Amino acid sequence: MTTRFSFTLAATDGRARTGTISTPRGEIRTPAFMPVGTAATVKAMLPESVRATGADILLGNTYHLMLRPGAERVDRMGGLHRFMNWDRPILTDSGGFQVMSLAGLRKLSEEGVTFSSHIDGSKHQLTPERSMEIQRLLGSDIVMCFDECPALPATEGEVAASMRLSMRWAQRSRDAFGDRPGHALFGIMQGGVTRELREESAAALQQIGFDGYAVGGLAVGEGQEAMFGVLDYATGFLPQDKPRYLMGVGKPDDIVGAVQRGIDMMDCVLPSRSGRTGQAWTRRGQVNIKNARHQDDPRPLDEHCTCPACTGYSRAYLHHVFRAGEMISGMLLTWHNLHYYQELMQGMRDAIAAGRLDAFVADFHAARAEGDIKPI
Numbered sequence: 501m502t503t504r505f506s507f508t509l510a511a512t513d514g515r516a517r518t519g520t521i522s523t524p525r526g527e528i529r530t531p532a533f534m535p536v537g538t539a540a541t542v543k544a545m546l547p548e549s550v551r552a553t554g555a556d557i558l559l560g561n562t563y564h565l566m567l568r569p570g571a572e573r574v575d576r577m578g579g580l581h582r583f584m585n586w587d588r589p590i591l592t593d594s595g596g597f598q599v600m601s602l603a604g605l606r607k608l609s610e611e612g613v614t615f616s617s618h619i620d621g622s623k624h625q626l627t628p629e630r631s632m633e634i635q636r637l638l639g640s641d642i643v644m645c646f647d648e649c650p651a652l653p654a655t656e657g658e659v660a661a662s663m664r665l666s667m668r669w670a671q672r673s674r675d676a677f678g679d680r681p682g683h684a685l686f687g688i689m690q691g692g693v694t695r696e697l698r699e700e701s702a703a704a705l706q707q708i709g710f711d712g713y714a715v716g717g718l719a720v721g722e723g724q725e726a727m728f729g730v731l732d733y734a735t736g737f738l739p740q741d742k743p744r745y746l747m748g749v750g751k752p753d754d755i756v757g758a759v760q761r762g763i764d765m766m767d768c769v770l771p772s773r774s775g776r777t778g779q780a781w782t783r784r785g786q787v788n789i790k791n792a793r794h795q796d797d798p799r800p801l802d803e804h805c806t807c808p809a810c811t812g813y814s815r816a817y818l819h820h821v822f823r824a825g826e827m828i829s830g831m832l833l834t835w836h837n838l839h840y841y842q843e844l845m846q847g848m849r850d851a852i853a854a855g856r857l858d859a860f861v862a863d864f865h866a867a868r869a870e871g872d873i874k875p876i
């Protein structure tokens with residue numbers, strides 16, 4: 501097993517890429533979807549179940565973990581991997597994005613951000629240096645730079661000023677991270693939907709030098725068309741030989757479109773969150789298991805899916821346990837959704853390697869256009 505972090509491109513198809521990220525904690529097949537384990541758990545799933553869906557890596561949230569249970573406590577318990585019983589790679593975000601969403605509760609300066617906890621109102625400060633320290637205490641394998649993501653709507657001037665602040669913080673993050681063999685630090689490109697700002701940001705990050713590059717500031721309400729519009733040029737500003745991570749994306753069709761535009765890694769709470777609210781993601785699109793049309797349906801959610809929810813249970817059962825508020829409802833639907841997402845990623849990895857991604861994407865859209873199976 502390797503002792504260092506590396507990325508190997510195996511094949512490209514158009515702008516899409518497939519390859520392998522190697523870390524001391526295991527390999528990550530790309531394009532990769534990372535389930536989100538906000539509070540040191542992917543809600544409703546055991547770690548071995550998450551692994552069984554095909555996930556190579558999880559995402560943990562600095563903001564949530566620093567407040568509860570606290571980074572120093574996680575460190576005393578042997579680090580996040582041991583604490584949550586997941587021995588494979590973990591990527592942690594920097595806390596910047598979640599602090600942004602606190603809106604009125606945060607105060608921004610050149611030094612960093614001070615904010616009040618959403619849990620108990622206690623005051624905290626996050627700086628590039630503190631974010632690096634927290635992510636080191638957690639034991640994260642892939643550490644994200646501390647950045648600022650402007651709240652929308654923002655003027656182009658505000659987006660530019662925010663991006664340049666994030667670039668100064670990127671340098672401070674790099675300096676504070678230091679030299680940690682086996683661990684990676686990713687820079688985060690900002691610049692909103694303005695091409696020149698994205699290009700300036702990408703150049704500034706490469707000047708500093710990172711192990712991978714994220715596209716930040718998207719999936720914040722700008723819509724799929726605007727997001728794809730940015731990705732159409734933004735991935736071209738990033739080096740070929742480093743992984744590219746699109747943060748916080750997304751719905752299955754967002755993921756497919758991002759992979760077509762040269763993205764290697766993504767994360768989103770959607771499959772797990774949807775699983776707890778009775779929403780299933782399938783080849784044929786979204787299925788709302790709450791709907792009364794499922795109550796007498798003996799068929800599985802998806803007859804082609806090999807997950808436990810589809811091989812062991814009927815739509816009628818899934819409908820019943822959701823309506824009855826039973827915990828197994830969230831467990832089964834989350835498993836199915838994560839399984840579907842990982843199967844989609846595997847399908848794209850295989851298609852890129854075979855040079856037939858266009859045909860794969862055409863089939864993907866055709867199955868969704870057909871819609872869910874008709875009620876009995």
Ligand SMILES: [Zn+2]
Binds near residue numbers: 806810
């Ligand atoms: Zn399934």
